[in-house]
Amino acid sequence: MKYPFEIFKEEVIMQLEKAIKNLYNLEIEVKVEKPKEIADLAFPCFQLSKILKKDAREISKEISKRIKGEWIKETKAMGGYINFYINVDKLAKELITKIEKMGDNFGKLDKKNLKVIVEHTSANPNGPLHVGRARNPIIGDTIARLLKFGGYDVITQYYVDDMGKQVATLFWGVKNLKEKGKIMEEKTRKKPDHTYVVYYQIASKLMEEDERVKEEIEEIMRKCEKGDRKILDEMKKIYKNVLEGIVESLRMLNIEIDEFIEESQFVLDGSVEKVIKELERLPHVKKEGKAVYIDLEPFGIHGRDKKFYLTRSDGTSLYAIRDIAYHIWKGERADFLINVLGEDHKLEAKLVEIALKLLNKKTPEVIFYAFVSLPEGRMSTRKGRVVYLDDLIEEAIERAKKEVEKRSNGEKDVEYIARSVAIGAIRYNIIKVKPEKAIIFKWEEALNFEGESAPFIQYAHARCCSILRKAGIKIEEINDIKYNHESEINLIKMLSLFPEIIKESIKTRNPSMLAEYSYSLASCFNAFYRDCRVIGSDKEKERLLLVNATRQVLKNCLNLLGIEALEEM
RNA sequence: GGGCGUGUGGCCUAGCCUGGAUAGGGCGCUGGCCUUCUAAGCCAGCGGUCGCGGGUUCGAAUCCCGCCACGCCCA
Numbered sequence: 001m002k003y004p005f006e007i008f009k010e011e012v013i014m015q016l017e018k019a020i021k022n023l024y025n026l027e028i029e030v031k032v033e034k035p036k037e038i039a040d041l042a043f044p045c046f047q048l049s050k051i052l053k054k055d056a057r058e059i060s061k062e063i064s065k066r067i068k069g070e071w072i073k074e075t076k077a078m079g080g081y082i083n084f085y086i087n088v089d090k091l092a093k094e095l096i097t098k099i100e101k102m103g104d105n106f107g108k109l110d111k112k113n114l115k116v117i118v119e120h121t122s123a124n125p126n127g128p129l130h131v132g133r134a135r136n137p138i139i140g141d142t143i144a145r146l147l148k149f150g151g152y153d154v155i156t157q158y159y160v161d162d163m164g165k166q167v168a169t170l171f172w173g174v175k176n177l178k179e180k181g182k183i184m185e186e187k188t189r190k191k192p193d194h195t196y197v198v199y200y201q202i203a204s205k206l207m208e209e210d211e212r213v214k215e216e217i218e219e220i221m222r223k224c225e226k227g228d229r230k231i232l233d234e235m236k237k238i239y240k241n242v243l244e245g246i247v248e249s250l251r252m253l254n255i256e257i258d259e260f261i262e263e264s265q266f267v268l269d270g271s272v273e274k275v276i277k278e279l280e281r282l283p284h285v286k287k288e289g290k291a292v293y294i295d296l297e298p299f300g301i302h303g304r305d306k307k308f309y310l311t312r313s314d315g316t317s318l319y320a321i322r323d324i325a326y327h328i329w330k331g332e333r334a335d336f337l338i339n340v341l342g343e344d345h346k347l348e349a350k351l352v353e354i355a356l357k358l359l360n361k362k363t364p365e366v367i368f369y370a371f372v373s374l375p376e377g378r379m380s381t382r383k384g385r386v387v388y389l390d391d392l393i394e395e396a397i398e399r400a401k402k403e404v405e406k407r408s409n410g411e412k413d414v415e416y417i418a419r420s421v422a423i424g425a426i427r428y429n430i431i432k433v434k435p436e437k438a439i440i441f442k443w444e445e446a447l448n449f450e451g452e453s454a455p456f457i458q459y460a461h462a463r464c465c466s467i468l469r470k471a472g473i474k475i476e477e478i479n480d481i482k483y484n485h486e487s488e489i490n491l492i493k494m495l496s497l498f499p500e501i502i503k504e505s506i507k508t509r510n511p512s513m514l515a516e517y518s519y520s521l522a523s524c525f526n527a528f529y530r531d532c533r534v535i536g537s538d539k540e541k542e543r544l545l546l547v548n549a550t551r552q553v554l555k556n557c558l559n560l561l562g563i564e565a566l567e568e569m
Numbered sequence: 570g571g572g573c574g575u576g577u578g579g580c581c582u583a584g585c586c587u588g589g590a591u592a593g594g595g596c597g598c599u600g601g602c603c604u605u606c607u608a609a610g611c612c613a614g615c616g617g618u619c620g621c622g623g624g625u626u627c628g629a630a631u632c633c634c635g636c637c638a639c640g641c642c643c644a
């Protein structure tokens with residue numbers, strides 16, 4: 001299926017290719033661009049100018065005379081550029097009809113029949129999620145929503161590290177501090193992840209100070225690695241509570257994860273052992289006693305150490321080999337894999353990739369994000385230097401509530417609106433910045449409700465709804481829709497770009513592009529709102545159609561961003 | 570020492586893959602706009618050597634090389 005702007009673009013390219021062929025007998029790959037305000041599409045003639053040894057201005061004039069098509073309203077030669085202008089009447093009619101007909105599906109791309117597993121969050125269940133890693137679920141969830149919209153079959157997975165140091169430390173803490181009554185539980189909060197993290201923090205501290213504690217925790221880990229079901233089950237009883245808390249936080253952010261995959265699964269079902277055996281047979285894989293490692297020298301990795309250990313000298317598995325087993329398992333269940341990981345996992349991911357390639361298995365595409373740190377440095381659960389996601393959410397709701405109450409007429413659902421605004425603001429502020437850029441957390445920025453923010457977009461959507469509500473009439477089909485005002489035309493053109501943005505942000509795996517578009521669309525609508533009276537004007541009916549189309553596209557944007565499209569604010 | 574990433578007005582950020590017209594936005598600041606569809610809005614203004622140096626090109630924020638700073642990592 002094709003959307004109007006796409007058809008226009010294809011027509012332009014076809015016409016250009018034809019004209020160039022006829023005029024100069026040249027076959028080149030034509031690339032058009034989307035200039036800001038000058039035109040709807042443009043073609044620079046400088047390359048041709050060089051080939052033909054002819055003034056670009058002259059070329060643009062010659063070519064532009066030969067261009068015609070049903071979507072192209074006008075072609076202008078300007079300097080060395082050919083500018084194309086879309087037939088707005090045609091666009092308005094076809095676009096608005098399409099939006100009306102497709103509704104929530106407008107912008108969707110054709111079914112691909114490809115299955116993708118998006119792994120995200122995968123935080124150690126030793127305490128609540130903190131803001132430092134909050135980018136992970138938000139990026140992951142938005143990518144998953146985008147891919148679904150783009151016609152892929154998507155499954156999201158959370159890989160639970162249930163046998164690592166963090167969970168072992170938590171487990172030791174609960175066993176020795178809680179059950180032996182060494183510390184009293186302070187129930188400052190209802191969520192279990194917050195009550196449990198205290199044991200983790202104290203146990204970590206004890207482990208640093210006391211060699212015996214360290215030894216006991218290591219013993220727990222060794223048992224896990226050997227696949228001791230009893231201790232794994234015991235540990236699960238504890239970390240499961242923390243995980244529930246994490247899931248609850250995610251749910252607050254409108255994030256649901258389809259599957260939780262436990263790391264221990266791959267030890268218990270023997271797949272880790274199998275992978276080790278397979279790897280041992282390969283070149284570059286060597287042994288040092290019982291410890292198996294990959295020699296990284298041939299792969300261009302020149303750190304201080306060039307050995308990538310997969311097992312310990314006692315033959316037990318290391319984290320990496322379990323990760324490899326997990327990826328093999330995942331790869332068999334999907335056509336491609338996407339992982340969202342913190343930038344601290346760059347090397348680990350590289351090594352897993354090397355191993356998977358050696359085994360001739362699917363490698364994941366990884367989206368790395370840089371950390372959100374505090375002005376005083378990196379966040380750390382262990383050190384207690386953190387801002388928890390739940391605190392951010394709570395504070396955001398608190399502030400949003402004040403804003404809603406200011407505007408309340410007594411009939412609004414203050415709780416619901418405040419919650420949606422708060423969650424929207426948090427999600428938007430994270431997604432609008434591209435993942436690889438480091439962020440320093442500042443409350444006033446994270447809780448911004450003005451300008452380039454979710455509430456701005458939600459507000460535009462609410463305005464659309466309000467107009468439609470007040471108009472109170474059914475929107476009828478109008479045969480010859482005609483828009484003349486500049487703000488109307490700009491809005492239509494902006495609406496027509498939505499499917500293009502979907503395509504591009506999926507292709508580049510960059511949801512910040514969608515965030516930016518949503519803002520531009522809202523902004524464009526605000527200009528229309530300023531300039532064009534809807535209710536009571538002699539163009540009321542066709543303007544209502546435009547408002548409704550805008551409402552729909554804004555809603556689709558917000559859905560993709562995991563933000564509530566509020567009908568009133 | 571090595572690898573990956575980032576560097577755009579006081580602060581934050583888009584654009585970089587795929588080079589193209591005066592480098593888009595937002596926050597903050599200054600001034601203005603609520604007797605008509607929600608002012609979480611709108612308008613105007615101030616503010617930029619696109620980290621630095623070189624190269625490629627008709628043309629570089631964008632590509633290449635070198636350097637600097639910051640972030641993450643070297644199990």
